[in-house]
Amino acid sequence: MDKAEEIKEMQAWLDHRSEVEQEAAELIARCRFEEAMALLETLS
Numbered sequence: 001m002d003k004a005e006e007i008k009e010m011q012a013w014l015d016h017r018s019e020v021e022q023e024a025a026e027l028i029a030r031c032r033f034e035e036a037m038a039l040l041e042t043l044s
Helices: 003-029 032-043
Strands: none
Touching: 003 032
C-alpha cells in the first residue's frame, strides 16, 4: 500500500469517527445517554 492510499484510509476512518462523535453529542443533548454510549462503543 502506498502512502496516498494509507492517507485516504486514515482520512476515511477519521471522517467516520467524527460523524459518530457528532451524532453521539446530539444524542447526549437530547438526554439519550445510553444510545450515545452504545454508539460510541462501536468506535472501539
